[in-house]
Amino acid sequence: MKKKITVLPGDGIGPEVMKGALQVLEGVAARFGHEFQTTEKRFGGTAIDQDGKPLPDDTLETCKNSDAVLLGAVGGPKWDSQTVRPEQGLLALRKELNVFANLRPVTVFPGLENLSPLKSNRVKGADFVFVRELTGGIYFSEPKTRDEKHAVDTLSYTREEITRIIEKAYELARVRRKKVTSVDKANVLETSKLWREIVEETAKKYSDVETEHLLVDYAAMRMISSPSSFDVVVTENMFGDILSDEASVIPGSLGMMPSASISQKGPGLYEPIHGSAPDIAGSGKANPIGMILSTAMMLRHSFKLEKEAAAVELAVFETLQAGYRTQDIYDGTGNLVSTKEMVNQIHFRMIEDSTSATLLEVYV
Numbered sequence: 370m371k372k373k374i375t376v377l378p379g380d381g382i383g384p385e386v387m388k389g390a391l392q393v394l395e396g397v398a399a400r401f402g403h404e405f406q407t408t409e410k411r412f413g414g415t416a417i418d419q420d421g422k423p424l425p426d427d428t429l430e431t432c433k434n435s436d437a438v439l440l441g442a443v444g445g446p447k448w449d450s451q452t453v454r455p456e457q458g459l460l461a462l463r464k465e466l467n468v469f470a471n472l473r474p475v476t477v478f479p480g481l482e483n484l485s486p487l488k489s490n491r492v493k494g495a496d497f498v499f500v501r502e503l504t505g506g507i508y509f510s511e512p513k514t515r516d517e518k519h520a521v522d523t524l525s526y527t528r529e530e531i532t533r534i535i536e537k538a539y540e541l542a543r544v545r546r547k548k549v550t551s552v553d554k555a556n557v558l559e560t561s562k563l564w565r566e567i568v569e570e571t572a573k574k575y576s577d578v579e580t581e582h583l584l585v586d587y588a589a590m591r592m593i594s595s596p597s598s599f600d601v602v603v604t605e606n607m608f609g610d611i612l613s614d615e616a617s618v619i620p621g622s623l624g625m626m627p628s629a630s631i632s633q634k635g636p637g638l639y640e641p642i643h644g645s646a647p648d649i650a651g652s653g654k655a656n657p658i659g660m661i662l663s664t665a666m667m668l669r670h671s672f673k674l675e676k677e678a679a680a681v682e683l684a685v686f687e688t689l690q691a692g693y694r695t696q697d698i699y700d701g702t703g704n705l706v707s708t709k710e711m712v713n714q715i716h717f718r719m720i721e722d723s724t725s726a727t728l729l730e731v732y733v
């Protein structure tokens with residue numbers, strides 16, 4: 370089978386981690402006999418510089434005509450004061466592809482609890498997934514205006530937008546541990562009151578799934594104090610953005626967190642949750658694992674290649690277990706390595722036929 374993948378390396382560490390992901394993908398192709406056709410396109414700050422806009426028409430067209438899109442990261446100080454910013458391209462791409470469901474798994478690999486700066490007994494057994502609404506809410510609602518004295522952002526959600534993301538969360542909970550935690554601010558916000566009402570209605574259809582409602586401020590606290598109490602966490606766009614960065618201290622670093630953004634039909638968008646990390650770009654310190662695990666999510670969700678996705682996850686797990694660490698997860702023990710060396714170690718374990726090893730079911 371030949372799958373078409375649009376590759377958007379982006380800015381900062383984006384191209385560095387993307388290079389690693391493509392190397393591992395080549396390993397998948399070689400080991401399992403697949404053919405992946407990758408087409409690289411400009412996106413983000415580099416596209417502003419060369420094409421005058423962050424999402425050039427040709428890039429969007431290529432994304433729409435592919436089976437999946439891999440994205441590094443966009444943005445950086447160079448474009449921070451410009452009227453058109455790289456991040457606008459990212460929001461436009463998500464909207465154009467209609468990838469309303471953003472899955473952000475938070476997993477502690479068994480035996481690797483010490484990667485987290487939190488106490489290892491606290492994160493033990495933590496394994497949950499955010500289902501973040503991605504194409505609505507305050508990021509997109511109108512009016513959105515600003516003059517010298519006044520700025521307006523609007524938070525609006527339709528019943529339809531809420532229903533489809535809540536349904537997604539319950540479907541996912543059914544194949545996991547059958548618990549949905551809905552996070553909102555229903556004590557204050559009208560959108561959250563509607564959100565909670567729809568969760569209650571949907572819960573009736575999924576009586577086999579436990580439902581819990583948490584206000585976002587308390588949810589932020591419980592995520593750190595009791596992360597193993599979650600299974601599927603469903604929330605609106607901005608809460609999901611903030612909570613998922615917070616949750617990255619559970620696996621150990623922002624650099625470890627992958628994501629999949631999916632729609633009802635059409636290509637999915639796969640990107641790590643971190644940004645372009647301008648503070649470490651070009652230094653060889655970037656952790657490529659979030660990008661590599663996002664590629665595994667692409668194999669699973671867009672291509673239904675479960676065995677291949679699990680093999681990538683296993684290679685990451687084994688590399689960490691062997692003690693290899695990029696700077697962000699290095700605590701003085703183990704083997705401190707560069708981005709390139711980390712990728713080589715994962716790639717090496719990937720192409721090895723490790724059929725005797727037990728495959729981990731990590732990111733359903």
Ligand SMILES: NC(=O)c1ccc[n+]([C@@H]2O[C@H](COP(=O)([O-])OP(=O)(O)OC[C@H]3O[C@@H](n4cnc5c(N)ncnc54)[C@H](O)[C@@H]3O)[C@@H](O)[C@H]2O)c1
Pocket residue numbers: 382386441442443444445446456459622623624625640641642643644645646647648649654655656657659697
């Ligand atoms: N999806 C995206 O493209 C995306 C996501 C988030 C932020 N951004 C953009 O990235 C730029 C920088 O934002 P920021 O600094 O707030 O967030 P960031 O995620 O880029 O970096 C936050 C911190 O985490 C570290 N970090 C991030 N990824 C890492 C990795 N793979 N390995 C090791 N360390 C890593 C960075 O060095 C930094 O100290 C901004 O322009 C922002 O808008 C883009």
Ligand SMILES: CC(C)[C@H](C(=O)O)[C@@H](O)C(=O)O
Pocket residue numbers: 456459460610642
């Ligand atoms: C860069 C930014 C627009 C983006 C978001 O807020 O969605 C990022 O923080 C993310 O988490 O993917």
Ligand SMILES: [Mg+2]
Pocket residue numbers: 610611614642
């Ligand atoms: Mg974010």
